[in-house]
Amino acid sequence: SYVLTQPPSVSVAPGQTARITCEGNYIGSQSVHWYQQKPGQAPVLVVYVNSDRPSGIPERFSGSKSGNTATLTISRVEAGDEADYYCQVWDTDSGHHVFGSGTKVTVL
């Protein structure tokens, strides 16, 4: 089955930049979406179709893709950004959706 690999954790000081990667064999040809999940809450969409942002999501959140790696970048990190982040793609061949393994962002 298709696997999306993320680093288990990323630590960043307030005001600095956090970068979370998502690697997959076919990401180059897929749209990648990103979710933020805080403890005890449902996930929230923060980036869709590689780099678009839903209304209400701060401009500090941005997405990019290069080759088979997608990256979620959080600029000027705030304490409230501390959460788990997941990438996700839709494998149109199988009809299945796949989530990455998740990355815990810790604000120092």
Next chain:
Amino acid sequence: QVQLVESGGGVVQPGGSLRLSCAASGFNFNTSAIHWVRQAPGKGLEWVSFIRDDGGDKYYADSVKGRLTISRDNSKNTLDLQMNSLRPEDTAVYFCAKEELRKGFFNLWGRGTLVTVSS
């Protein structure tokens, strides 16, 4: 109010059955694909199943195929997940999520319902 509300979770013995429901409001349910996503305690998100807006196409993760059945009633704005032959590894919070029209991402989530499979 635009929302999804799950219900039906609880404790069930291995091999048992449970039926989850998801009630939708505030948006056009009839034109929305709806998914089930689960999260085992302390673990990541796992996509489980989805059903097209008209109920014509259904897809399942390999881990649940043959044991879980997704269905919907567009006249009642509800989505169901019939869970049979449950295993301890099915223990998780089950979320329903709305897919943005054929774009492959989820722009609305419910708060989830907890299913515990244990003897």
